[in-house]
Structure formats: structure tokens, C-alpha cells
Amino acid sequence: METSLEEQFQQKIDQExxxxxxxxxxxxxRQTLIRQISQHAHSEVVGMLxxxxxxTRAPSLRRKAILLAKIQDEAGHxxxxxxxxxxxxxxxxxxxxxxxxxxxxxSSIFNYPTLxxxxxxxxGWLVDGAAIMNQVPLCRTSFGPYARAMVRVCKxxxxxxxxxxxxxxxxxxxTDEQKRMCQDAxxxxxxxxxxxxxxxxxxxxxxxQSMQWKIKRFSNDELRQKFVDMIAEQIKILSMKxxxxxxxxxxxxxxxxxxxxxWEEFWQVLKGNGPCNKERLDTRKKAWxxxxxxxxxxxxxxxxxxxNQLNNSNSVYANLH
Amino acid sequence: xxxxxRKMFYGDYGEEKNTASESSSGNASTNEWPLWEVxxxxxxxxxxxHVGSLHAADAVMALENARDVYTRRGEGVSIWIVxxxxxxxxxxxxxxxxxEPANDKIYRHPSFYDxxxxxxxM
Numbered sequence: 001m002e003t004s005l006e007e008q009f010q011q012k013i014d015q016e017x018x019x020x021x022x023x024x025x026x027x028x029x030r031q032t033l034i035r036q037i038s039q040h041a042h043s044e045v046v047g048m049l050x051x052x053x054x055x056t057r058a059p060s061l062r063r064k065a066i067l068l069a070k071i072q073d074e075a076g077h078x079x080x081x082x083x084x085x086x087x088x089x090x091x092x093x094x095x096x097x098x099x100x101x102x103x104x105x106x107s108s109i110f111n112y113p114t115l116x117x118x119x120x121x122x123x124g125w126l127v128d129g130a131a132i133m134n135q136v137p138l139c140r141t142s143f144g145p146y147a148r149a150m151v152r153v154c155k156x157x158x159x160x161x162x163x164x165x166x167x168x169x170x171x172x173x174x175t176d177e178q179k180r181m182c183q184d185a186x187x188x189x190x191x192x193x194x195x196x197x198x199x200x201x202x203x204x205x206x207x208x209q210s211m212q213w214k215i216k217r218f219s220n221d222e223l224r225q226k227f228v229d230m231i232a233e234q235i236k237i238l239s240m241k242x243x244x245x246x247x248x249x250x251x252x253x254x255x256x257x258x259x260x261x262x263w264e265e266f267w268q269v270l271k272g273n274g275p276c277n278k279e280r281l282d283t284r285k286k287a288w289x290x291x292x293x294x295x296x297x298x299x300x301x302x303x304x305x306x307x308n309q310l311n312n313s314n315s316v317y318a319n320l321h
Numbered sequence: 322x323x324x325x326x327r328k329m330f331y332g333d334y335g336e337e338k339n340t341a342s343e344s345s346s347g348n349a350s351t352n353e354w355p356l357w358e359v360x361x362x363x364x365x366x367x368x369x370x371h372v373g374s375l376h377a378a379d380a381v382m383a384l385e386n387a388r389d390v391y392t393r394r395g396e397g398v399s400i401w402i403v404x405x406x407x408x409x410x411x412x413x414x415x416x417x418x419x420x421e422p423a424n425d426k427i428y429r430h431p432s433f434y435d436x437x438x439x440x441x442x443m
Contacts, residue, residue: 022410076389079390080373080390086356092376149373152373295354298378299352301378
């Protein structure tokens with residue numbers, strides 16, 4: 001019996017055969033991936049903004065060099081991901097347009113402010129830690145270009161988390177004021193980090209289909225739990241506390257129980273009402289607009305040069321005759 | 322005889338991708354820089370391998386951007402860049418027919434041959 005294209009597609013997925021850009025795919029698979037990969041790319045790009053503020057304020061040359069390298073990586077990660085999305089038939093300009101027009105989402109975490117230097121450590125340890133939790137399974141996602149981009153991203157991301165922990169570790173052994181700063185940053189970033197994994201499974205409408213297509217390999221709640229279990233142990237080394245009175249080890253489940261997440265806050269930030277949504281988007285748009293003359297100049301130069309080449313080769317041709 | 326290789330722009334991208342010389346072709350979404358594919362030799366003695374793509378106005382910029390995007394940690398000793406529109410690819414729809422001639426020629430593999438056990442090192 002003949003199988004439909006859709007059945008053949010699902011069979012490939014079930015056999016762990018990667019889907020490549022020119023293969024047949026259901027339109028919804030394509031659209032889901034364009035949405036997910038472009039949101040992921042936007043998150044890398046907007047994710048540079050909260051950190052940019054601290055480049056000139058880093059406490060030492062070493063920290064400054066590290067922060068610059070991390071931010072440069074994030075630009076690179078955005079570029080890998082935009083390229084992967086482009087293989088699905090959307091243009092780079094269209095994705096930028098969606099971001100700048102406020103129609104595209106990016107990770108809600110970047111709409112929170114970075115108030116002290118300790119936030120750079122907390123972002124590395126917690127935000128990048130949560131991102132890695134999400135990204136490692138994506139290295140095996142069913143769409144080839146996305147999986148390959150994620151392998152590259154994950155290789156580079158590990159230093160981001162380690163430098164963050166190291167930075168907090170130094171603060172945690174410092175003066176009382178440094179310790180307070182460290183605890184304060186953890187307090188502010190903890191809950192928004194838990195929200196990074198997305199809504200609870202029973203409210204996440206895309207999860208079931210995405211799992212069937214093996215775009216996602218674990219549900220939001222599964223990944224969130226893994227993250228809590230990891231951080232609850234690591235924070236002991238810092239001698240700091242997570243701001244959750246309900247956090248405790250559950251011997252029966254072999255997992256940490258944790259308190260209720262304020263989902264109302266999550267939806268508000270996602271809708272654009274977070275503390276920095278407007279500022280982030282404005283900064284991003286300004287960077288794009290201010291760079292327009294550079295892009296135009298480069299294009300004009302390239303056109304002029306290729307015209308010159310054309311003219312030169314014409315005159316050589318003329319001389320031959 | 323049927324020709325399987327036909328002109329197709331790079332397998333991973335659509336043919337609508339614009340090029341440096343055509344880059345000002347009207348509608349708002351097509352004034353972006355052309356797309357380039359990046360190939361990197363990770364060390365002497367190895368082939369250049371495709372690592373990804375990027376946009377750049379010309380070849381010089383593409384090389385510099387490739388260095389910044391794809392070799393931040395010493396991943397390469399040499400970079401090739403080629404404009405994506407210059408890559409021709411086989412069609413996935415014809416994969417079966419294109420590679421079929423190799424399928425029934427198992428005698429091309431050394432394990433096909435039944436040799437006496439006494440024969441060493443062959």
C-alpha cells in the first residue's frame with residue numbers, strides 16, 4: 001500500500017533520519033521550525049544587550065575580555081541560527097523585520113534589567129545554565145541545519161556558564177557587600193530563569209506535536225526539573241540561598257520540590273510589559289538604523305568594484321581584436 | 322540518457338537568493354547582502370569542510386566575517402568562501418535513482434571476495 005508523504009516523513013523521523021532543507025516536510029513542521037529557530041536567534045541577539053552595559057564597567061581587564069568574548073559568541077550564535085532558519089525559505093531581512101516590528105518573540109529573560117556587576121555572573125551561571133539545559137537536547141533535533149547549529153552553540157556555551165559561576169564564586173568569598181550583591185543577583189534572576197523553560201506542560205500547546213516530530217526531546221517541565229536539581233546542588237558551593245522557601249529534596253521522587261512560579265508575570269513580560277521590553281527593542285532598532293549607512297556603503301562599494309572588473313575585462317577583450 | 326545533475330542553487334537555500342550584482346531588485350526584503358557558503362580546513366592535511374553560511378557584500382568581507390563567525394577558537398588554518406548561488410546540487414527527489422547504479426555492485430567492496438584463510442595480509 002502506498003504511504004502518504006506525511007507518513008513517509010514521520011517514518012523518517014521515527015527512524016532518527018534527519019530532515020534536510022530540500023526534503024519534503026509538512027508545512028506546519030516548516031512553520032514551527034521557522035518560528036522556533038528565529039525566536040532562538042533573536043534571543044541570542046537581544047541577549048547581548050543586557051550585558052553590553054557592563055563591558056565598560058567590568059571590574060578588571062580579565063573580566064572585560066571575558067565579557068567581550070561571551071558577547072561576541074552570542075552574536076555568532078545568532079548568525080548560526082539565522083542561517084539555519086533561512087534554509088527553510090525565510091529571508092534574513094524578513095526575520096529582522098519581524099523582530100523590529102515587535103511581532104517576533106525572544107526569550108522573556110532578556111527583558112529584566114542588569115542592575116549590578118553580580119548580574120553578569122548570575123546571567124552566566126543561571127541564564128546560560130538554563131539555556132544549555134534547553135540546547136543540549138536540541139543538538140539531536142530532527143532538522144539537520146538546526147541540529148548542526150546547536151552542536152556549535154553548545155560547544156561554545158559551556159565557557160559562558162563556567163565564567164559566570166567563577167565570577168559569583170569570587171564575590172561569594174569577598175566582602176560582606178560583595179556577598180550581599182551576589183545573593184541579591186541570585187534572588188532576582190532565579191524565578192525568571194525557571195520561566196525560561198516555557199509554560200507548564202499542560203498549558204504548552206505546541207509540545208505534543210513538537211515531540212512527535214522530534215523537534216523537542218523533553219517537555220518544558222522535565223527540563224525545568226533537571227535545572228532545579230542541578231542548581232540546588234551547585235548553590236551550596238557558593239554558600240548562597242535560592243529565594244524559594246519551598247525548595248527541598250524529595251527523597252521519594254529523587255528530585256527537588258520547588259515553589260509555585262508566578263505565571264502571570266511570565267505572560268505579562270511575554271506580552272511586552274516586562275521591565276525592559278521597550279528599552280531592548282529600541283536599542284536593537286537603533287543599532288540597526290545607525291548601521292544602515294555602513295551596509296549601504298559596503299553594497300555600493302561591492303557593486304562599483306564588480307562593475308570595474310567588468311569594464312576592465314571588456315577592454316582586455318577589445319584589445320584582443 | 323537521463324541527466325540527473327541539473328542546475329540548482331545551493332541545496333540548503335532557495336533559488337530566490339539575490340546576488341551582489343542584483344541586490345537592489347526592488348522589494349524591501351531583498352536588499353540584503355548575498356549569501357556565501359563557508360568551508361574550513363581544520364588543519365593541514367585535511368579537506369575543507371562545509372561549516373555554514375553568512376551574508377557579506379563581497380568576497381573580502383565574506384572571508385573576514387567567516388573568520389569571526391566560524392573560527393573564534395582556532396577551528397581552522399584555511400577558509401574557502403563561495404557565493405551560494407554558484408553551488409549546484411543534486412535533487413533529493415532523485416536521490417534513489419541517482420545513487421542506484423552503486424547499489425548492485427557489491428563486488429566493488431573488498432569483503433565480496435572469498436579467499437583462503439592461509440592468505441595473510443591482503
